[in-house]
Each structure stands twice: as C-alpha cells, then as structure tokens.
Amino acid sequence: MLSIAVRLTRYAGWFALLASSGVIVVTIVWQSIDGFGAVDMPTARLRRLFVNTIWMSACATVMALGLAIPAAFALVQARREWQRQCLLVLTIIPLMTMPSVFAYAWLLLATSSHPLIQQLTRLVGWNSPGAEPFHAAWVLATWLWPIPALIMAVSFKHIGAATYRLACVDASAVRAFFFGALPVMRAPLIAACAIVFILAAIDSTVPPLMLSFDVWAVEMVAQAGMARHDARASAHLLLMEWPMLVMLALFVLSAMPGIRQMAAWADDVGAGDTGLNPKTASWVWGVALILVAAVTVFPIVVFVTTMASGRYPPAESFQRAFDAVRSQGSSTLIVMLAAAACALAVSLTVVDGPGWPRPLRIAGVIAVGLVLTTAVLPPPLIGTALISFYADENISPSDRWNLYENTPTVWVAAMLARFVFIPVCIMRLLNRRVPQDVVDQARADGASRIQSLACARLPMLWRSWLAGAMLVACLTLSEVVASELVQPPQWGGGSLAVQVDGFMHYGRHNQTIAMGMMMMAPAVPAAVLMLSLVGLPDRRRIIRAARDKKAL
Amino acid sequence: MMCRRLRVTVLILPFFVVAAFSGGCDRPAVDESAVERVFGRAGRALGEFHYPRGIAVSPIDGRVFVVDKTARVQRFSPDGEVEHHWRMPEWKNGKPTGLYVDGHNRVWVPDTHYHRVICYDRDGREQFRFGSRGEGPGQFIFPTAVLLDDEGYIYVGEYGGNDRISKFSPDREYLFSFADQGEGWVDRPTEILMDKDDILWVADACNRRICQYTRDGKFIRAFPIGGNEPGQFSFPFGMAFERSGTLLIADRCNNRIVRMDRLGKELESWGTQGRGKGQLLQPWGVAVGSGGRIYCLDSWNYRVQVINW
Numbered sequence: 001m002l003s004i005a006v007r008l009t010r011y012a013g014w015f016a017l018l019a020s021s022g023v024i025v026v027t028i029v030w031q032s033i034d035g036f037g038a039v040d041m042p043t044a045r046l047r048r049l050f051v052n053t054i055w056m057s058a059c060a061t062v063m064a065l066g067l068a069i070p071a072a073f074a075l076v077q078a079r080r081e082w083q084r085q086c087l088l089v090l091t092i093i094p095l096m097t098m099p100s101v102f103a104y105a106w107l108l109l110a111t112s113s114h115p116l117i118q119q120l121t122r123l124v125g126w127n128s129p130g131a132e133p134f135h136a137a138w139v140l141a142t143w144l145w146p147i148p149a150l151i152m153a154v155s156f157k158h159i160g161a162a163t164y165r166l167a168c169v170d171a172s173a174v175r176a177f178f179f180g181a182l183p184v185m186r187a188p189l190i191a192a193c194a195i196v197f198i199l200a201a202i203d204s205t206v207p208p209l210m211l212s213f214d215v216w217a218v219e220m221v222a223q224a225g226m227a228r229h230d231a232r233a234s235a236h237l238l239l240m241e242w243p244m245l246v247m248l249a250l251f252v253l254s255a256m257p258g259i260r261q262m263a264a265w266a267d268d269v270g271a272g273d274t275g276l277n278p279k280t281a282s283w284v285w286g287v288a289l290i291l292v293a294a295v296t297v298f299p300i301v302v303f304v305t306t307m308a309s310g311r312y313p314p315a316e317s318f319q320r321a322f323d324a325v326r327s328q329g330s331s332t333l334i335v336m337l338a339a340a341a342c343a344l345a346v347s348l349t350v351v352d353g354p355g356w357p358r359p360l361r362i363a364g365v366i367a368v369g370l371v372l373t374t375a376v377l378p379p380p381l382i383g384t385a386l387i388s389f390y391a392d393e394n395i396s397p398s399d400r401w402n403l404y405e406n407t408p409t410v411w412v413a414a415m416l417a418r419f420v421f422i423p424v425c426i427m428r429l430l431n432r433r434v435p436q437d438v439v440d441q442a443r444a445d446g447a448s449r450i451q452s453l454a455c456a457r458l459p460m461l462w463r464s465w466l467a468g469a470m471l472v473a474c475l476t477l478s479e480v481v482a483s484e485l486v487q488p489p490q491w492g493g494g495s496l497a498v499q500v501d502g503f504m505h506y507g508r509h510n511q512t513i514a515m516g517m518m519m520m521a522p523a524v525p526a527a528v529l530m531l532s533l534v535g536l537p538d539r540r541r542i543i544r545a546a547r548d549k550k551a552l
Numbered sequence: 553m554m555c556r557r558l559r560v561t562v563l564i565l566p567f568f569v570v571a572a573f574s575g576g577c578d579r580p581a582v583d584e585s586a587v588e589r590v591f592g593r594a595g596r597a598l599g600e601f602h603y604p605r606g607i608a609v610s611p612i613d614g615r616v617f618v619v620d621k622t623a624r625v626q627r628f629s630p631d632g633e634v635e636h637h638w639r640m641p642e643w644k645n646g647k648p649t650g651l652y653v654d655g656h657n658r659v660w661v662p663d664t665h666y667h668r669v670i671c672y673d674r675d676g677r678e679q680f681r682f683g684s685r686g687e688g689p690g691q692f693i694f695p696t697a698v699l700l701d702d703e704g705y706i707y708v709g710e711y712g713g714n715d716r717i718s719k720f721s722p723d724r725e726y727l728f729s730f731a732d733q734g735e736g737w738v739d740r741p742t743e744i745l746m747d748k749d750d751i752l753w754v755a756d757a758c759n760r761r762i763c764q765y766t767r768d769g770k771f772i773r774a775f776p777i778g779g780n781e782p783g784q785f786s787f788p789f790g791m792a793f794e795r796s797g798t799l800l801i802a803d804r805c806n807n808r809i810v811r812m813d814r815l816g817k818e819l820e821s822w823g824t825q826g827r828g829k830g831q832l833l834q835p836w837g838v839a840v841g842s843g844g845r846i847y848c849l850d851s852w853n854y855r856v857q858v859i860n861w
Contacts, residue, residue, distance in 0.1 A: 111713075113687075213644050222621075225854075226594045226602060311715065311737075320758075405826065489826050489833055493805075505646070506740075507694055507712025511758065 006348065006454040013345030014367075020342075020386075020413035020420070021370040024377070027385040031235035042243055046219065050243055053216040056133045056140075056207070057200040063141030064196045065148055067295060072152035073177050074288025076161075083285050089527045090292045091146045096471070096523040097299075098478035098497055099143040101516045103209035104504040105299035106139050108306050111508065135210040140200045142295050147199075148192035151262070155188040156181055158265045173284070191258025194251040201244065202378045205480045205501055216244055217378065221481055224380035233392075234385040241381055248376050263429055299520060303513045310510035321514035325499065331492025332477060335408050339415040340473040346371070346416065347423035347468055351431050351457060353439055356449055368428060375421035382417050383485030386410050405490045414486045415476040422475075423468025430464050431457065463533040470533075474526050477519070584830040586822060586859040588845065591632030594854040596622050599634035606651030607790070607837040607849040607856065608659070614842040615674065617659055618849065618856065623647045625659060625676065630841055632858065638676030642666055649836075650742065654700040662695035662708065669698055669708055682724045687714055690726030699744040699752075701767070709741030709754065717741055717754065719769065730769025738763060743791040743837075745799075747814075755788045755801065762788060762801065762816070775816035790837030790849065800846060802838040807831070809838055809848055809861075822861050827853055 042050065071091060078084040094102070109117060110126055121127055126135070156164065160181035167180025182189065204217035223240055227233040238245075307314050350364045374382060390404040390413075404410045434457050442456040458465070483495035500519055503512040592601045604620035614630040623643030627636040640648065646665025653659050658679060659672045668683035669692075683692045697709035704722030709731075716732035731738040731754065739758035746752055751772065752765040764772040790802035794811075798819065801810045807825040809832070812818050823832040833852035840846055841858075848857045 211645050222602060226596065226600075311739075489831075509712060509739075509758075 003448065003451045003454045006458070007450050009345045010348050010450075013342070013347070013349040014363075016342040016413075016416060017346045017349060017367055017370060017420075019409070020416040021374040023389050023413065024374050024382055024385040024417055025370060027389045028234045028238055028381070031232040031388065032238055042240075046216075046240075046243075049214055049216045049219050052133060052212075052214050053201050053244075054247075056137045056212065056215060057197045059134060059137035060140035060144065060200040061193050061196045063138055064145040065193065067141060067145035067291075068147075068149035068152060068192075069178075069182075070288055071145070071149040071292050072156065073174070074285050074292070075149065075153040076156045077173065077177075078285050083289075085531060087285075087289060087292060088531055089524075090289070090296045091149055092527040092530065093296050093520075093523045094143050095146045096474040096478070096526055097143075098205075098480070098500070098519045099140070099203060100205045100209060100480065100497075100501045100504055101299050101520050102143050103136075103139045103206045104512070104516050105302040106135065106142075107209060107504070108302050108508055108513070110135070112306070132210055132212040133207075133215075136207040136212040136215070137200070139206050139210055140203060142298070143206070144196045144199055145295070147195055148189070151188050151192040151195075152182075152185060154262065154265070155185040159261075160185045187258035187261050189258070191255035191262065194255035194258075198248055198251050198376065201247070204379070209501075209504055217380075220244070220378060220380045224384045224485055227384055233388045234381065237381050237384050241378060244378060252376060300517065303517050306508060307510050307513050310508070310513070312510045314510070314514070317510035317514040318518075320511045321518060324511065325496050325515060325518065326493075329496050331408065331494065332496040334492070335411050335415065335495075336473040336476045338408065338412045339419070339476045340469040342412060342416050343420050343423045343469045343472040344465060346420050347427040347465060350424050350428045351453060351461070353431075353434075353449075353452075353457070354436065355439075355443065364428075368424060371417075371421040371424045374417040375419075377417075379414075379418065379479075379481040380485065382414055383482045386414055386417075386486055404486075405488055407491055408488055410486045411483065411488060411495075414482040415472070415479060418479060418482055419472045419475045422471050423465065426464050426468045427461060430461055434460050467530045467533040470526055470530055474523060477522060584828075586861045587830050588858045588860050589632055590829060590855055590857050591628065592618070592855040598637060599626070599628075601626075601854045603854065604849055604851055604856070605647070605649045605836045606661075607839045607847055608651040608653040609839040609841040609847060610653045610657050610674065611655055612657045613674075615653075616839070616841065616847055616856070617651055617653055619648050619651050619661060621647045625651070625661065625672070627674065627676075628856075630845065632856065636675060638672070640670070641678075650695075650697050651837075652698045652700070655702070660698040660700065662698050662710075664694050664696055667692040667695065669695060669706075680724070682720075683708070689729070690718065690720070692718075696740065696742050697744045697755075699746060701746050701750075705767075707744050707752065709738070709744050711738070711740040711758070715739055717744065717752075717765075717769070728769060731763065731765060731771070734771065736763055736765065736771025736774070742789045745791050745793060747793060748797070753791060753799065755791050757787045757789055757804070760787060762791070762799075762812075790835070790839075792838050792840045792846075794840055794846075795844060800838045800840065802835040802849065804834055804836060807833060807835065809835065809846070809859075811861075822859065823848070829857070832857070 071087070075084060075087050075091070078087060110121055112118065125131060163184045164176050164181040167176035171180065202217050204221045207213065207215045207218055220237070220241060224237055227236045230236045307317060310317070312320065349367045352361050352364045387404070387410065390410045439452050439456045442452040447455060478497055480497045480501045484498045487494050487498070497519065500515045503509065503515060592599065594600060594602065596602060601618065601620045602622045604618045606619040608617050616628040616630065617625055618628065619625045623640040624637050626634055628634055640661065640663060648661050649664045650662045651659065657674045659674065661670050661672065663670050667685035668681050670681040671679045673679060683690070683695065685691065685693060687693065692708065692710045693714045694712035695708050695710040699707040701707070706720040706724065707717055708720070709717045715738055716729045717738065718729045719727045721727055731741065738754060738756045741754045742757045743755040744752060750767055752767065754763045754765065756763045756774065761774045763774040766772065786803060786805035788801045789804040792800045794800060797814060799812045799814070801812060803810050808821045808823040810818055810821045825831065825833065827833060832848060832850050835848055836851040837849035838846060844860070846859045846861055848859060850857050
C-alpha cells in the first residue's frame with residue numbers, strides 16, 4: 001500500500017508541477033512567439049525605476065550582510081547546543097514572516113509621537129527628504145538577513161572551520177573569522193548576496209509601505225493588473241520585464257559557483273561540527289543573541305507598545321482583527337494546506353537513484369529546471385501567466401463552474417510556482433546522502449524502484465520532506481503580490497496577507513497591529529518544528545559518530 | 553499482483569482527481585437585467601481605470617467624476633463618455649480615496665496620502681487647498697471623505713491616527729471636530745452625506761455601521777452590526793441618497809449595493825461577487841445621477857456599472 005501511495009503521489013506531483021510551473025513556462029513562451037522582435041526599450045521613467053531598484057537592492061544586501069555576519073559568527077561559535085538552537089529559531093523566524101509586518105513596525109516607530117523616538121529618528125535622519133529608498137532597503141535587510149547568516153554558518157561548518165582554527169593560533173576569534181574564514185567562504189557568500197539582491201529586487205510589498213514607490217517591482221504589479229485584459233498578457237509583461245529578467249539571470253549565474261559548492265556539501269555527511277571553541281568568550285553569544293532577538297522580535301515590541309497606547313484595548317483589537325480575517329483566514333488556510341500537500345507531491349518527483357531508468361532521471365532534472373525557472377520569475381509574471389491560461393482560456397471540466405473563478409486551483413498553482421523550489425532542492429540534495437548500499441540491499445531483496453523509494457529512501461528523508469512542505473505553507477501565508485493577482489473571484493474570502501497588507505497602508509490602527517501579530521504568530525512554532533525535524537537527527541548522528549570514534 | 557495494483561490505482565485515482573478539483577461551486581445567480589451600461593476598463597489611457605476608488609456625480613449637470621490609482625480624476629458624461637481628465641499635483645505617496653462634487657460644480661478631492669483637501673473646478677483647475685499632516689486642530693491624517701453642506705460648511709472625515717470628522721467654516725477656518733470619542737467614535741469614515749433634515753450620515757467602514765450626527769456633531773444613532781447577513785455590512789464604503797430618500801450603500805467586502813430606508817432597514821440588495829456583468833468586486837463607491845441612474849464603482853473590475861434598479 002505504501003508503494004502505491006508513493007506512486008500515486010508522484011503522479012499527483014507531476015500533475016501539480018505541470019499545472020503550475022509547466023503552464024507558466026508554456027504560456028509565456030507561447031504568447032511570446034509572435035511578440036519577439038517587438039521588445040520594448042524601457043522609457044526614461046522605467047529606466048529611472050530600474051536604477052532605483054538596483055540602488056535599493058544593493059543597499060539592502062549590504063545591510064543584510066551587516067546583520068548576518070555577527071549572527072553567523074555567533075551561530076558557529078555558540079558553546080552549547082541549546083544556544084545554537086535558540087539562535088537558529090530566531091534566525092529562521094523572519095524568513096517565515098510576511099515582510100510587510102517588518103515594514104509596518106518600522107512605519108509605526110518612525111511615526112511615533114514619543115519624544116525620545118522622535119529625537120532618535122531626527123538624529124539618524126530617518127525623515128530626511130529622499131531617505132525613503134534607504135528605509136525600504138533597511139526593512140528588506142531586516143527581513144532577508146537570515147539567508148546570508150545561514151549560508152555563512154553552513155559554509156563555515158564545511159570549509160571555513162579549518163582555516164578559522166588555523167587563524168586562531170595567533171589571532172583573536174573575531175579577526176580569525178573575518179580575515180581567515182570569510183575569504184575562504186567567498187563563493188557561498190557571493191551566492192548569498194545574489195539571493196538577497198534578487199529577493200529585494202522583486203519584492204513589491206515593502207517599498208510602498210516605506211513610501212518608496214519608484215521601484216521596478218511596484219510598477220510591474222500595476223502593469224500586471226492592467227495587462228489582465230490584454231490577449232497576450234504574459235508576453236506584454238515579459239517584454240516589459242526583460243531588463244529585470246536579464247539582471248536576475250546575471251545574478252543567478254554569479255551565484256552558481258557558490259550554489260554548486262554548497263550542493264556538493266550534500267554528499268559530505270560527516271562535515272565537522274564546530275563544537276566547543278575555548279577561544280570564544282561566552283559574552284559573544286549573549287551579544288549576538290541580543291542583536292538577533294532585537295531584529296527578529298523588534299516588530300512584536302513595537303506592536304505591543306503601540307497597541308498599549310492605542311484607541312482600542314488589546315483584547316478588543318484582537319477580536320476585531322479576528323472578525324475581519326475570519327473569511328480570508330479559512331480560505332488562506334485551505335490554500336496553505338493545499339500548497340504544502342502539492343509541495344510534498346512535487347518534491348517526490350525529483351527523488352530518484354543511480355539504478356533508475358534514464359528517462360525518469362531526465363524527467364527529474366526537467367522538474368528541477370522547471371521549478372527553478374519559475375522560482376526566479378517575478379510574481380506579477382507568474383500571476384499573469386496563470387490567469388492568461390486558466391481564466392482567459394476558460395479551462396474548466398464543467399460549464400457550471402470555472403477552475404479559476406470557483407476554485408483555489410490557480411492560487412495554489414501560483415504558490416507552488418513561487419516556493420516549491422525549496423522542498424525540491426532539499427529533497428534532491430539530501431537524496432544523495434541516502435547510502436546507496438541500503439537501497440541496493442532493498443533491491444536485492446526484491447523491492448521495486450518505488451518500493452525502495454518508499455521503504456529505503458523516504459524513511460531517511462521524511463523529516464526534511466515535511467520541513468520543506470511546512471516552509472511552503474508559511475511562505476504561502478505571507479505571499480501578497482501573486483495571491484492578489486490570482487485570487488478567485490467566486491471562491492473564499494481572498495488572501496489574508498493581501499488584506500493585512502492593504503490595511504497597513506493606512507497608518508496606525510490597533511486592529512491592523514493585531515493582524516500583523518497574527519500573521520507573525522505561525523512563524524514561531526513553524527521555526528521550532530522545522531528545526532526539530534531537520535536539525536536534530538543529523539546532529540545526533542554526528543555526535544554519536546564522534547562519540548564512537550572517541551571510544552575506538 | 554499487477555492486476556491488484558492496477559485495480560487499486562484505478563479505484564483511488566478518480567477520488568484524487570475529484571479532490572484536486574474540489575471546492576468548486578455553482579456560479580451564483582447574476583442580475584444583469586438592471587445593468588444599463590458599463591464603462592471603463594483596466595488601463596491608463598483616457599477612459600480607463602487603474603483601481604478606481606472614488607466616484608461622484610455633479611448635481612448640476614450629471615457629469616460623473618472618478619478618481620483612481622493613477623491619481624487621475626476623469627470626467628465622464630452621464631452616458632459614460634470620457635470628456636476630460638487631470639492629475640493630482642503629487643501622487644508618489646499615494647492616491648486619493650474619495651471624491652465629492654458640490655452644488656457649485658466644484659470637485660473636492662481628499663488627497664489622502666498628502667493629508668490635505670484640494671478643490672477643483674469641473675475642468676480640473678485648482679481653486680484652493682487646505683490641510684496639513686498632523687493631529688492638531690485643522691490638520692489631517694489620511695482624509696478620506698469630504699462634504700459641503702447647503703450653508704457652505706465643510707466636513708472632512710479622516711482616519712489612520714485621528715479617526716474623526718472636522719468641521720470648517722466656508723472660509724476654511726477650523727471650527728471643531730466630532731465623532732472622535734464615545735459611542736459615536738468613527739473608525740475610517742469613508743463617506744459623509746447630509747439629508748434633507750440636516751442629519752449627517754457617515755459610513756463608518758471599519759466599525760461596519762452607518763452613523764448619524766447633527767450639524768453640531770452630536771451623535772444620534774448608529775446601525776447596523778457588521779457581518780454578511782441581510783441588514784449587516786462588511787465595510788460600508790460609499791453612500792448616496794436617492795430622490796425617494798432611500799440610501800444606497802456600497803458594501804465593499806460583501807460585493808453588493810444595499811438599499812436602505814431612513815430607519816436603517818435593508819430593503820434590498822443588488823450584486824454578487826464576480827467579474828461578469830451584474831457582478832461586483834470590492835465596490836468602493838456608489839453615486840446617483842440624473843434620472844435615478846445608479847453608478848456603481850466596481851473597483852477591482854476597473855469599471856463603473858450603471859444600473860437602473
């Protein structure tokens with residue numbers, strides 16, 4: 001039965017993949033076929049937006065690095081396992097939270113009437129004219145810094161530790177990290193910077209909240225809304241988006257050496273745990289914890305203090321927020337669960353092994369290529385392509401209801417296209433860690449390909465498999481732009497994230513603050529659960545191996 | 553073994569397919585018969601809209617004015633032919649969310665994200681502006697609604713920090729604020745009207761009710777409670793009086809137009825959620841023109857539906 005379930009899940013995964021990423025790629029290519037040769041050169045206004053976007057994203061990347069380096073240093077230098085786990089949970093939370101929440105918190109802080117806050121904002125020039133792009137860059141940095149932090153921590157574990165220990169011979173821990181370890185981790189660091197830059201460049205929710213409207217992504221959202229009524233909407237948007245796509249492609253290429261290097265670590269099972277480092281003072285972890293907690297927990301602090309002085313009592317505010325989000329909450333929850341389920345199925349399509357037939361292995365590579373392609377596409381292009389196919393082509397098995405208008409299918413497809421690359425990459429990489437002799441033994445015992453997948457590979461991968469799906473669910477909850485474009489007109493109440501983001505544009509309001517906190521709440525247990533699924537088993541194996549080695 | 557597998561697969565697969573397609577429901581009944589015409593579509597060209605959020609009809613010549621997220625105010629004939637347009641002086645921070653046309657054919661625009669009110673003539677020539685950002689007397693934070701009564705007094709509703717209605721003299725001197733405390737404390741007043749009995753009607757959107765005040769700002773009553781049952785509102789955004797005295801309300805999140813009597817009783821409603829003719833998506837406003845025509849600002853469908861209802 002298990003192997004039948006696995007087989008059916010793989011079929012469903014292919015179906016979901018083709019219905020999401022496949023449809024997007026085919027629609028864009030199909031609609032563009034007639035359009036090539038009519039590439040729009042950006043107008044002066046669009047060129048200005050493009051330059052603004054590069055500037056803002058570059059600042060966000062630098063600031064994110066500034067936050068990430070001390071956090072990464074503390075992550076690798078934590079003297080106790082529980083310290084590292086605490087830091088990891090705090091590091092992961094921002095990634096699983098809606099970026100608008102961070103933007104709103106900074107907006108509330110900047111518009112606070114508290115004399116001390118006003119003095120501080122005046123001191124740093126927060127409200128100086130023309131500072132809005134820096135505000136947006138800073139908020140993006142506070143959202144995206146976990147990416148370089150985690151990449152640096154993993155890189156240190158695999159390649160930086162040896163150089164670091166060597167440098168520690170006659171340098172302080174901090175100097176050894178900065179001048180010994182970081183240069184060795186150059187390629188992954190560049191990859192991390194490229195990822196942050198890309199995510200900052202395609203984000204269109206933070207800049208408007210920080211009053212930085214002159215960025216490319218914001219303009220493209222408006223264009224996507226108007227392209228809906230164009231017969232070749234995807235081509236229209238693609239031809240407008242080509243400068244951004246070229247830039248994204250360049251950044252992806254620059255990140256490839258680092259990504260390849262990190263992918264190779266998937267085979268390196270016994271990579272060293274840094275363990276206790278006697279050179280690092282224990283206060284280092286404390287300072288890093290305060291910094292990381294301050295950045296991560298900062299929105300909560302601002303929300304609580306603002307709500308305390310607001311018009312409605314907190315309990316009433318939460319009640320009003322709950323009433324307001326009830327209809328959107330249930331439809332968003334359904335889409336989250338559906339996206340997570342589809343992510344589980346899709347990520348199973350890329351799990352194969354050396355003994356599998358060549359066509360299936362090629363299919364797995366194609367699946368990875370599809371999901372990575374749609375992962376770097378800007379959300380407006382994803383939403384427009386899906387609407388073009390499902391709505392305009394009236395794809396429906398029935399006359400009585402429409403797949404786009406009456407079901408969340410297109411919404412789920414958009415979320416898959418945006419985020420399924422995460423569990424797909426996780427499964428693809430971790431599958432390489434499964435000992436081949438275990439699989440060979442199963443095959444020798446008469447297990448088929450699917451049975452060996454179900455009974456030999458999956459038991460070793462299921463934790464990461466679930467963690468990837470959980471991440472997709474959390475990111476689905478936070479997605480604004482793609483959700484807004486593809487919300488079904490006659491199903492459910494719409495996206496919770498879209499509603500909350502909309503409210504955040506209208507100043508301080510206790511109900512909006514309550515909504516922001518509700519949006520942040522799932523990230524905490526999700527982060528803890530993810531770590532318990534992914535972090536501990538590997539660590540236990542490493543510690544056990546070290547202990548066995550010691551005994552020998 | 554193969555036959556068993558095949559049987560199980562054939563048995564289970566259809567359920568999976570059905571489950572994947574589940575959630576569909578029959579399309580709700582659509583009342584197209586009331587729709588006289590539809591004008592506007594998505595775009596930035598003349599006669600096109602990008603998420604329109606304010607509509608008003610001139611009581612003098614029946615011209616329809618619409619403001620959208622391109623920060624343009626467009627003027628249409630009563631039949632929906634675009635005649636003229638102009639743009640707000642600034643729009644980087646955001647675009648207006650309301651519109652009002654007074655008895656002198658002047659167009660009042662609460663310039664929401666610039667915390668001021670600008671008055672234009674019907675051709676878009678600015679007459680004056682007033683207001684600045686702040687919480688003090690005569691200052692605004694996110695003004696959303698404007699009204700000029702028959703004596704020339706100006707009422708401005710705001711929210712996002714102030715949550716009140718301020719009254720100004722005909723010379724735009726600040727007089728007092730009301731609806732900012734107690735039972736009558738508004739939360740996002742999106743429309744202000746005055747009826748023949750000099751009672752102010754306020755669409756108190758985030759409190760999901762309609763409030764009544766005297767000219768002096770004294771709270772009279774409020775109705776009804778929020779929800780999506782008949783008689784309940786989910787964010788009432790726009791309002792307009794019909795000649796018969798009944799009130800039309802754009803019930804934004806319930807995607808319908810509600811007709812209500814002066815006692816707060818819902819008489820009937822029109823519109824269902826959707827993109828077709830006779831359907832609405834997030835209607836931000838409603839206005840009544842000559843001959844009883846009702847102009848429904850169908851915001852997320854980027855259009856105006858003119859209904860005879």
